[in-house]
Amino acid sequence: MSDADADSESNPYLRDPPTEFEPAESLDRDDAERQASLLREAIREHDHRYYVQANPLISDAAYDALFSRLVALEGAFDLDTTNSPTNRVGGEPLEKLETVGHTAPMLSIDQSTEAADLREFDERVRREVGDVAYVCEPKFDGLSVEVVYEDGQFVRAATRGDGQRGDDVSAQVKTIPTVPLSLRGDPPGRLAVRGEIYMPKPAFADLNGRRVEAGEDPFANPRNAAAGTLRNLDPSVVAERPLAVFFYDILDSSVTPETQRAALDRFHDWGLRVADDYVEFADDVDGAIDYRDRMLDVRDDLDYEIDGTVIKVDSRDAREQLGEKSRSVRWAFAYKFPARHEVTTVRDIVVQVGRTGRLTPVALLDPVDVGGVTVSRATLHNPDEIASLGVAIGDRVRVKRAGDVIPQVVEVVEDGGGTYEFPDECPVCGSPVDRDGPLAFCSGGLSCPAQREASIGHFAVKGAMDIDGLGGERVAQLVDAGLVETVSDLYDLTVEELVELEGWGETSAQNLVDAIEETKSPSLDSFLVGLSIPEVGEATARALAREFGTIAEFPLDEDVPEDRFDAFEDRLTTVPDVGETVAHRVRDFFENEDNRAVIRSLLDHGVAPEPVETGGDELAGVTVVVTGTLQVSRSAVKELVEAHGGNVTGSVSGNTDYLVVGENPGQSKRDDADEKGVPTLDEEEFAAFLADHGVAYPPE
Known part of the structure; x- marks a missing residue:
């Protein structure tokens, strides 16, 4: 619903709405459907004003009266409740979480706490695509999700999972008030957005207080609380937990804005919540570094957890040229905050044996709060690290959470007089311990x-x-x-x-x-x-x-x-x-x-591994570049072409044979193709080209 609709006098439930109604059963079905439609529009607008704009139009009591009326109408006349605000209360418990494929890969980003690494990233970006501007955003410490809309209506939500597939958490996400079930304005027909679901710090403290009073274990931190809540199989439980979301990227769309700035503006138009107060733009890397330092100063004042900032190339065309690696994009960088430190005592050191036989020493500590998390164990990494630190049982040590997640010992503050020697035998099976540089491994194997x-x-x-x-x-x-x-x-x-x-x-x-x-x-x-x-x-x-x-x-x-x-x-x-x-x-x-x-x-036992299909050399010597959206992912195209001896690169050069142009392509690659005389193929022509070489497209 647009702002014009919101201010329209045609909907009596927007401003000074009635709070008393005649019995639902006294209406005929047509009147009930009309009233329910107006109520849904109004409640969506009130949700947006309250949760996204923090500027409510009506009192909580009036809102509750409208919501109750809608529930009564839908129940009395068995009305379709698809994407109705009443879905916020949750549905029947699920038996398990199904796994679904993402519309586009949800890749990670490279990260570091060092300014020098961010400068290296900037140098590479400018070397490959020239001058760029950056969008600087908070790095939320929550749970990354994909939310999919079709024709403006919520269709599905999934966790990041392995980046290609994740858990279907649609029923749970539909209960989160800051996730619109119907987009506003004029959204694209197909839209998949990436967001971060989190639990506000005040709400987290309140939830933990209630859990302790009920005799339940408290959550360790807001991120764990959000993750545990989102994966709860009972959506009604999720609806009772105080989750929220910020959206920050388009994964897939039938219409894609040309810049990140434009995308965030469109998020506003569509009713998708953005961290407006803390999104900034930088013309150079120094501006991005200054932004991170300022965010570090205000970190503890926010009502949500962040563990750094994300620096993104603004131009989507430049992003396409930069491309991606197997697990991360090449157009964004996370400039992390330094880890938080606290001091405690080492009570014991134990050695864990991992799946590959690697022996990892772990310090057992007097419990200490590190950045809101109670830490009682911390990694010592390997035998060389123990020797380097000079750590022993009884020492007072400084502990940090690396990346604000993994606890580790960083220095000895006070010698406790104890000693520790790394074992020569595996503590589990007694096999000799092999050393490989700083690492130690159990020689017992499987x-x-x-x-x-x-x-x-x-x-x-x-x-x-x-x-x-x-x-x-x-x-x-x-x-x-x-x-x-x-x-x-x-x-x-x-x-x-x-x-x-x-x-x-x-x-x-x-x-x-x-x-x-x-x-x-x-x-x-x-x-x-x-x-x-x-x-x-x-x-x-x-x-x-x-x-x-x-x-x-x-x-x-x-x-x-x-x-x-x-x-x-x-x-x-x-x-x-x-x-x-x-x-x-x-x-x-x-x-x-x-x-x-x-x-x-x-x-x-009959296990017979089959050779990896390499296809052949049908495309030997052929180099292609892809721009825009095809019916299959760019990584799938790359695997297909390379499996048959060809090559897929990220930018057009004199060695490029064809530019494959999908929907909403970048302009610069097409300009480069024109300048260098590289032929362009649309997806249908590309499929025909592959067929002529004996390669089926799209791949199965």
């Missing part, structure tokens, strides 16, 4: 119980073998019951064994057995990810899979000569993105006979 349980859980995650229904709690249950010692034991599980365990029925047991069976033909890269090889994530696994082709190319025999491992490590160092350190860690993994035995057992 035979170590600590690594074993964690590796089983990792084996099942998305990106690895993706075994639906095998989460951390169930893995622990299977290990405790003696049913699973290594990942290969998963393929021996039976329905009969599972139903004997607490919480399992025939259906859930059969579903898990079936899900495990369905993973017997994984791609080689997914299989490698699932093995918990140190330093090997999804990108490195894909590179290894392309280089080696099949699992048989890896050293797996029971007796492998030393020179075979030498040759294996030499070959690893030739793989793109695999340096000497990663190559050495991968060699160490395969040199461990227990690890090789687990892999052989998996293969004996």
